[in-house]
Amino acid sequence: MAIKIFNTLSGKKEEFTPILGNSVNMYACGITVSGEAHIGHAYQALIYDIIRKYLEKSGYNVKYARNYTDVDDKIIAKSNETGIPADKYAADMIEKIDAEMKRLKVDEPSVWIKATESMDDIIGFIEKLIEKGYAYPTEKGDVYFSVEKFPSYGNLSHRNLDDAISGVRVDNDEMKKNPLDFALWKSAKAGEPFWQSPWGNGRPGWHIECSAMNYKTFGERIDIHGGGRDLIFPHHENEIAQSEALSGKQFVKYWIHNGLIKVNGQKMSKSLGNSLLLKDILDEYSPETVKFALLSTNYRADINITPALFPEAEKHLFDFYSVIKSAKDKGIEFAGENKAIDDAFNSAMDDDFNTALALSELFGLFKSAKTKLAAGDNTVGADLNQIINTYSLLGLFETDADEFINSVKEKSAGDVPEEVKAIAEERLAYRKEKNWAKSDELRDKISALGYEIKDAKDGYTLTKK
Numbered sequence: 154m155a156i157k158i159f160n161t162l163s164g165k166k167e168e169f170t171p172i173l174g175n176s177v178n179m180y181a182c183g184i185t186v187s188g189e190a191h192i193g194h195a196y197q198a199l200i201y202d203i204i205r206k207y208l209e210k211s212g213y214n215v216k217y218a219r220n221y222t223d224v225d226d227k228i229i230a231k232s233n234e235t236g237i238p239a240d241k242y243a244a245d246m247i248e249k250i251d252a253e254m255k256r257l258k259v260d261e262p263s264v265w266i267k268a269t270e271s272m273d274d275i276i277g278f279i280e281k282l283i284e285k286g287y288a289y290p291t292e293k294g295d296v297y298f299s300v301e302k303f304p305s306y307g308n309l310s311h312r313n314l315d316d317a318i319s320g321v322r323v324d325n326d327e328m329k330k331n332p333l334d335f336a337l338w339k340s341a342k343a344g345e346p347f348w349q350s351p352w353g354n355g356r357p358g359w360h361i362e363c364s365a366m367n368y369k370t371f372g373e374r375i376d377i378h379g380g381g382r383d384l385i386f387p388h389h390e391n392e393i394a395q396s397e398a399l400s401g402k403q404f405v406k407y408w409i410h411n412g413l414i415k416v417n418g419q420k421m422s423k424s425l426g427n428s429l430l431l432k433d434i435l436d437e438y439s440p441e442t443v444k445f446a447l448l449s450t451n452y453r454a455d456i457n458i459t460p461a462l463f464p465e466a467e468k469h470l471f472d473f474y475s476v477i478k479s480a481k482d483k484g485i486e487f488a489g490e491n492k493a494i495d496d497a498f499n500s501a502m503d504d505d506f507n508t509a510l511a512l513s514e515l516f517g518l519f520k521s522a523k524t525k526l527a528a529g530d531n532t533v534g535a536d537l538n539q540i541i542n543t544y545s546l547l548g549l550f551e552t553d554a555d556e557f558i559n560s561v562k563e564k565s566a567g568d569v570p571e572e573v574k575a576i577a578e579e580r581l582a583y584r585k586e587k588n589w590a591k592s593d594e595l596r597d598k599i600s601a602l603g604y605e606i607k608d609a610k611d612g613y614t615l616t617k618k
Contacts, residue, residue, distance in 0.1 A: 154499075172374055175212065176215075177213045177377065179375065180218045180220075180370070180371070180378050181198075182220065183198075185227060186221055186223055189249055191428045192430075194431065195254070195447075198254060199548075203508065205217045210499075211499075216370075218262055218266055218370050221243075223240075228242060228243055240346065253431045253432050279338055287303065295338060295352070300331055309389055310390050340353055368399070376407060382453075383413060411453065415457045417458070439470075441549055452508065476537070487538040488535065490542075492539075497511075498511050573604050605617075
């Protein structure tokens, strides 16, 4: 089955056919380093890392690039606020973000690009747009892209120029020819970092950075361009205008956009004070738990982070790892393969990288594995081996089963009140006496206090419901 991708440009799923044979050029907008990595940054990085890996599994040679925007208004504002020079502030943030992404076990792209390391390319790109009549400099030293010169503007976001004007915050510069024209080069204000250019000292606009960095890395065309849904307009719309005005060719064949993060139903934002930093989440949950939680929703849908999201993901993984541990404790050899398991995974991923469907298969697979274990059916070893190998693409089942289970137990034990622990110990004593009636009574009492007890070979586990 061929891979199908939902293309934002066409508004439908399309069969994936690379521009050039078996090679795939893929770019995803990275992070503007005005602060530490939050869960939205992590989600976007995770999604495109997995898409890259699945394309490679499917036999494609993938060149995958991500960028860091390391100069912009927000970074300059942070520099002014902290007193740290903008370049040092950006470098410090990149170091922190890289460290957290490594903790999450998101792989590096093939190519990292930084805006500040691409300044000659950006300036050269702008010069060509001016030569072709698509851009114009002002007396102040700014350069703007003339949207009226690009008739297909709005095709990606499916809006006309009037809708576009009403849908974006317009910078009211009296030197603009049209309110919707956007900055390619911004003249430097006092105290701001700047670079020399034919139009005077200044710095690039945000949109031109990605176009120039793409052109530098891949040339005129790429197969896949990804980013969050919030970037469709105006950022990606402007990228198309700049790049296609320069080359006269279609810039991107497949536009992919992931959904956004909500926290308890509200959009996550600094202004609402509900941003969830990645480091705080990883201090509490394992990388696998975070990945399972995020990937359980289709990538095009929004994810609503509630207090139950990560604990539920952890509980599911605990149950899955318990089956793996049981098989190991019984001396089952993890060898061989079960092609049907891999085929089902591939079928889900071929349908627009549907990780949610792929993960839903695990519940039936582990239920079947438990049944086989109980029946003494040693083919369970091949099943579990295949699950581990197949789902490693999503970053799952890469931890030793005992290690994962013990870490969850230790964390759960630390969260349980002494009163509940005492009841659990009393219940264990009754179970050893085979006083099942009293054991059930105390289990219900534990449940009424908001905790769940699960019996195990070496005792029990207690978790909050």
